Amino acid sequence: MSLAAFLELRGARAVVVGGGRVAARRARTLLDAGLVVHVIAPSVSQGLRDLPVTVEQRSYHAGDLAGAALVVAATDVDAVNDAVAAEARAAGVPVNHAGHAERGTLRFPAVMERDGVQIAVTTGRELPMLAQALAEATGPLLPDAAHLDAWSRRREAALNAAPDDRTAALAGLRDDIRAHLGLTGASA
Numbered sequence: 001m002s003l004a005a006f007l008e009l010r011g012a013r014a015v016v017v018g019g020g021r022v023a024a025r026r027a028r029t030l031l032d033a034g035l036v037v038h039v040i041a042p043s044v045s046q047g048l049r050d051l052p053v054t055v056e057q058r059s060y061h062a063g064d065l066a067g068a069a070l071v072v073a074a075t076d077v078d079a080v081n082d083a084v085a086a087e088a089r090a091a092g093v094p095v096n097h098a099g100h101a102e103r104g105t106l107r108f109p110a111v112m113e114r115d116g117v118q119i120a121v122t123t124g125r126e127l128p129m130l131a132q133a134l135a136e137a138t139g140p141l142l143p144d145a146a147h148l149d150a151w152s153r154r155r156e157a158a159l160n161a162a163p164d165d166r167t168a169a170l171a172g173l174r175d176d177i178r179a180h181l182g183l184t185g186a187s188a
């Protein structure tokens with residue numbers, strides 16, 4: 001099993017090597033998470049140029065990943081993606097290898113988000129359609145902001161309650177949340 005985690009990388013530098021369709025998809029994901037994206041590729045698609053990224057129109061060279069907190073190797077040349085992944089690994093920087101995910105250290109999941117709540121799905125293999133379908137199927141479960149705010153207030157109040165009341169208040173909140181999601185019975 002891989003490590004499931006959410007990275008807070010707002011303002012950090014990402015280097016995307018490659019300028020095609022996959023690079024553009026990854027760049028959008030990184031921008032949504034607040035990273036500063038730098039693209040290096042001899043040919044950069046219009047879709048990618050239209051995004052708020054900086055572009056260096058040339059081939060990748062060793063040393064290009066200096067200062068990167070995250071790297072994407074998304075060229076259509078396996079050997080180049082391998083070289084990018086090797087440089088990133090040596091620098092201890094997480095890297096996504098577009099052609100062979102197992103040669104990198106980071107896989108992108110399919111994601112559903114609503115008001116800050118995120119559900120991310122990975123298949124542990126390369127079945128992007130399944131990852132996407134599973135994420136989509138969970139979408140309707142995501143609560144709206146009004147519910148989130150009400151639950152957060154109740155949790156705060158419960159944590160501030162006297163010890164005798166706290167347990168019951170937290171149990172009541174847990175039951176209400178589970179019922180809202182259609183779950184019945186005790187938690188697993």
Ligand SMILES: C[C@@]1(CC(=O)O)c2cc3[nH]c(cc4nc(cc5[nH]c(cc(n2)[C@H]1CCC(=O)O)[C@@](C)(CC(=O)O)[C@@H]5CCC(=O)O)C(CC(=O)O)=C4CCC(=O)O)c(CCC(=O)O)c3CC(=O)O
Pocket residue numbers: 021022025026029096097098099100101106107108109110111121122123124125126127128129131132
């Ligand atoms: C391993 C992985 C990459 C990694 O993370 O290292 C990978 C690999 C591959 N994807 C391929 C194709 C497509 N992938 C998408 C879309 C998505 N792919 C994503 C993830 C992953 N894709 C990782 C595994 C996730 C898992 O399974 O757990 C999503 C979830 C997230 C993201 O891309 O950021 C994103 C959903 C975006 C959304 O939610 O909107 C589309 C477009 C579409 O479907 O609309 C196409 C077809 C068009 C095209 O070619 O672009 C192929 C080519 C073979 C094939 O067609 O299968 C490979 C390589 C291979 O399979 O060898």
Ligand SMILES: NC(=O)C1=CN([C@@H]2O[C@H](COP(=O)(O)OP(=O)(O)OC[C@H]3O[C@@H](n4cnc5c(N)ncnc54)[C@H](O)[C@@H]3O)[C@@H](O)[C@H]2O)C=CC1
Pocket residue numbers: 017018019020021022023040041042043044045058059060074075076077080098099100128
């Ligand atoms: N992970 C995924 O979701 C998917 C991955 N793939 C893989 O990703 C690869 C890229 O796919 P696309 O974006 O569709 O390809 P594409 O053909 O649209 O783009 C390839 C890009 O690589 C750049 N490039 C080539 N040599 C380079 C070098 N030496 N240095 C820097 N950039 C270089 C090109 O200039 C071009 O911008 C595919 O070959 C495939 O292995 C393909 C589909 C989906």
